[in-house]
């Protein structure tokens with residue numbers, strides 16, 4: 001069965017051109033970029049090229065790019081660094097809807113005695129800017145807010161938030177893992193100090209990330225050892241993956257327009273069709289500014305895992321905000337922070353498209369999903385009670 | 392992705408006996424929308440009102456909840472009410488060729504609905520306690536003190552599940568009942584309940600033997616460590632290892648959370664008391680680091 005892959009916020013296919021770019025750096029050009037000989041030097045110059053390509057996509061300078069092993073590492077490194085830079089400041093601000101890469105860390109730091117404020121969101125997932133303004137003070141070491149939400153695609157006004165943070169001298173970090181490659185970002189005129197990205201969300205392989213650190217921003221490394229990455233991230237460079245990420249960023253720049261026209265049009269068509277054919281459905285974050293590729297739809301009275309497994313019978317890959325899929329027992333913390341009722345949160349399905357998505361694939365989902373929801377509602381005691389006759 | 396058996400998949404994709412029975416004799420309802428799963432079970436009895444001749448269900452929940460409900464209806468058809476009451480949640484899981492441990496609560500929900508239906512039919516009083524907690528209640532029909540506020544689960548119910556499934560860790564209890572799976576605030580209390588159940592089981596069955604050969608003594612020490620002591624430590628994420636037995640001297644080393652724990656001295660003392668209680672009065676426990 002051919003997969004219809006609509007789970008690109010979880011991970012993406014490695015672009016063939018990206019794979020070709022990295023291929024020689026395993027068995028042929030396997031030198032260590034730090035070595036003095038010509039053989040390592042070849043790799044070094046290719047790593048430099050990759051650094052330039054990443055910098056270009058971000059509107060950054062090449063020496064502002066630190067390669068890491070993943071988005072999670074970048075997130076951890078950013079927060080740790082800020083706390084070491086400001087040992088006297090004991091306050092961290094983040095939001096209730098962050099990825100666990102940030103949230104788990106902040107909650108651990110709370111156990112260690114830091115004050116942690118998690119800013120809330122409204123019913124469509126928009127950040128409470130007034131709460132943010134009130135929370136920042138001269139004890140705040142770092143404000144870390146995601147650029148775009150992985151579950152709903154809702155975009156935060158990051159530049160505005162950064163300005164608020166800077167007004168009290170705090171460092172500002174953004175987890176931009178979901179935003180990079182989907183919406184244009186320009187660090188040059190920005191107030192953002194640090195920014196995380198992850199290769200596998202933009203058609204590079206898994207296990208490569210970047211932490212952007214603005215020139216002049218004080219930084220303390222998480223990993224110490226050798227002099228790689230100007231001593232800001234020790235460990236022999238994952239050269240092949242870095243080279244792949246460079247290529248992926250170059251392509252992301254080229255496809256940015258398509259992402260916001262072609263991909264967005266498919267996403268819009270999908271959600272509109274489902275909203276008209278399936279009663280008692282709603283778009284999570286529908287009223288907010290969102291990524292062009294993401295839609296999270298809540299189907300009342302049914303449970304997400306069951307929907308996903310039935311979709312899977314048609315090769316359709318999506319993900320869910322339900323508790324049962326993740327192994328936890330509560331529905332998504334993002335949907336709960338938005339106040340999405342439990343009746344909807346359990347039945348929320350996220351579709352995330354990419355430039356590989358086709359119109360025919362969208363047609364298949366539009367055709368197959370409504371009967372699946374109807375079948376599960378027929379089976380559900382609540383579906384029957386609430387939807388008499390109209391499932 | 393969950394590793395479901397082909398039988399689970401079959402019962403999920405082609406659930407048997409979905410629907411309702413308008414003139415059902417017994418109906419059992421457990422769970423709620425808020426909890427993420429719920430089951431309504433309908434039973435029809437024969438003219439003697441003894442044998443189940445038809446069973447139907449409606450389920451809101453994940454694949455394993457639907458499969459467990461479907462399996463349950465197949466299992467109880469043709470059984471007398473007493474035979475049906477003997478069906479345990481493990482029987483449901485076995486019928487399905489097993490469930491992932493994190494999904495065992497689905498089989499528990501099935502067994503619960505069955506019990507509620509039959510108890511109600513027999514006119515046995517099933518008190519409904521009011522629920523102030525966030526989620527509504529998963530298993531409303533067990534009297535007792537609410538332990539898990541998030542899922543509305545009582546100590547009586549938890550103890551029953553711990554006992555019938557021989558659970559030894561808080562994580563297992565969460566997998567089987569959901570209790571502890573949300574805010575986690577009730578986990579310490581769950582650990583206490585596990586310790587209580589294990590303690591009661593131990594107290595019931597054994598007393599110290601009169602005279603022991605050396606060989607028998609060594610065996611018994613090992614047995615007590617395995618059966619009575621290690622499960623208690625597991626409940627707190629700790630463990631111990633038996634290093635040596637030399638006459639009455641028992642050397643143990645602490646592992647996992649117990650290793651380096653400030654109160655390991657107390658734990659060693661607890662082990663000693665337990666061994667003196669159940670094996671021989673002169674036992675001395677020594678902690679070694681290995």
Ligand SMILES: Cc1ncc(COP(=O)(O)O)c(C=O)c1O
Pocket residue numbers: 009010069070071072073075099101146148149150175177178198199200207208209
């Ligand atoms: C918003 C966000 N931050 C961080 C991460 C973690 O990235 P990685 O998988 O590279 O560690 C993800 C990916 O799941 C994400 O969506």
Ligand code: FES
Pocket residue numbers: 538539540541542570571572573574575576577578
């Ligand atoms: S009280 Fe049990 S999980 Fe919250």
